[in-house]
Amino acid sequence: MSYWRAYAKAPLALRATVAFLITATCLAVPALFDTAVYHAVWHKDIYNLDWARLLRLQGWLPTWWIVTLSMWLVERERDAALAKRRAWLLFASPAVAGVLCELLKLVIRRERPSVADGEWVFRPFGEHPWSTAGLATPSSHTMVAFGAATMMARLFPRARWVFYVLAAGCAATRVLDRAHYLSDVTFGALLGWAVGWGLWIEWGPKATPPAPATA
Numbered sequence: 001m002s003y004w005r006a007y008a009k010a011p012l013a014l015r016a017t018v019a020f021l022i023t024a025t026c027l028a029v030p031a032l033f034d035t036a037v038y039h040a041v042w043h044k045d046i047y048n049l050d051w052a053r054l055l056r057l058q059g060w061l062p063t064w065w066i067v068t069l070s071m072w073l074v075e076r077e078r079d080a081a082l083a084k085r086r087a088w089l090l091f092a093s094p095a096v097a098g099v100l101c102e103l104l105k106l107v108i109r110r111e112r113p114s115v116a117d118g119e120w121v122f123r124p125f126g127e128h129p130w131s132t133a134g135l136a137t138p139s140s141h142t143m144v145a146f147g148a149a150t151m152m153a154r155l156f157p158r159a160r161w162v163f164y165v166l167a168a169g170c171a172a173t174r175v176l177d178r179a180h181y182l183s184d185v186t187f188g189a190l191l192g193w194a195v196g197w198g199l200w201i202e203w204g205p206k207a208t209p210p211a212p213a214t215a
Contacts, residue, residue, distance in 0.1 A: 019194070022190070023187075023190060023191075026186050026187060026190045027183055027186065027187045027190075028183075030181075030182045030183040030186040030187075031181070031182075031183040033182055034113070034118070034120070034181040034182050034183050035118040035119060037175065037181070037182045038113045038117075038118035038178060038181065038182075039118055041175060041176060042176065042178055043176040043177070046173055046176045046177050047173070047177065052173045052176075055166065055169035055170045055172070055173050056141060056170055056173050056174075057170075058141075058144075058145040058148065058149070058166045058167055058169070058170040059139075059140065059141025059142060059143075059144045059145040059167075059170045059174075060141070060144070061094055061095060061098055061144055063148075064090065064091070064094045064095075064144075064148045065091065067090065067148075067152075068087050068090045068091045069087075071083075071086065071087060071090060071155075072084070072086075072087035075087075082205060085203070085205060086155055086205070088203075089151055089154075089155070089199055089200065089203060089204065090148070090151050090152065090155060092199055093147040093148055093150065093151035093195060093196045093199050094144045094145075094147040094148040094151075094192075095147075096147065096195050096199065097143045097144050097146070097147030097148075097191065097192045097195040097196070098140060098143065098144045098147070100143070100191065100195065101138055101139075101140045101143040101144070101188065101191070102132050102140065104137070104138055104191075105132040105135040105136075105137065105138070105140075106129075106130065106132060106135075108122075108135075108137045108138075109122050109123045109124075109125065109135060110122055110123075110135065110136050110137040110181075110184075111123055111134060111135065111136060112134055112135070112136045112178075112179060112180070113136065113178055113179075113180070113181050114178055114179075115134075123135065136179070136180050136181060136184050137181070137183070137184050137187065138184055138185075138187040138188035138191060139171065139174050139179075139180045139184040139185045139187075139188040140188070141170055141171075141174055141188075142167070142170060142171040142174060142180070142184070142185040142188035142189050142192065143188035143189070143191055143192040143195075144192065145166070145167035145170040145171065145192065146164075146167045146171075146188065146189045146190075146191075146192025146193050146196070147192035147193075147195045147196050148163070148167070148192075148196075149163035149164050149166065149167035149192075149193075149196070150163075150192065150193045150195070150196025150197055150200075151196045151199065151200065153196075154196070154200045154204060167189070167192075168189070171185035171186075171188070171189055172185075
């Protein structure tokens with residue numbers, strides 16, 4: 001935790017440079033394998049399987065609305081103010097990730113891999129300029145899933161790997177379904193994680209310092 005808070009206090013230029021380098025690497029390296037993975041990995045009926053549908057739902061916003069409401073109902077009796085803050089954080093993380101994803105799709109405009117059998121195709125800006133239907137980069141399911149998983153990992157740290165594995169599973173099904181390139185889901189995972197961490201650093205509950213010892 002202290003590492004990330006220190007990063008948040010670093011000069012803006014340094015933070016921007018680090019973020020750019022990490023993002024570029026996580027997008028560029030998987031992109032080298034986009035076409036190969038598209039042709040090598042495919043499960044035609046992936047979403048006919050119960051476990052795959054469960055994983056896909058990790059990237060569906062209403063899933064996290066239900067979880068948020070349930071968490072708030074359970075926690076409000078112990079500490080109403082803290083329960084409200086935790087609920088807003090969990091509500092906001094996948095929601096902000098989802099909105100940011102749609103905006104990025106409008107800018108990047110890369111079509112889904114099935115359009116040209118795994119080859120990259122970009123939609124002209126003059127063609128459906130305000131529609132994200134059929135656009136792939138980044139993966140919205142993955143970005144929502146990782147936005148939620150990152151916040152859940154902060155709210156319930158002992159179970160953090162459960163949430164990250166579920167989010168990664170969501171991303172994997174999107175590649176298996178040929179709905180996304182490998183770089184779509186890695187980019188979405190990174191951005192979703194960044195959204196969750198950013199919200200937590202800025203608005204997460206702060207630890208109460210221990211009371212000074214008395215003589």
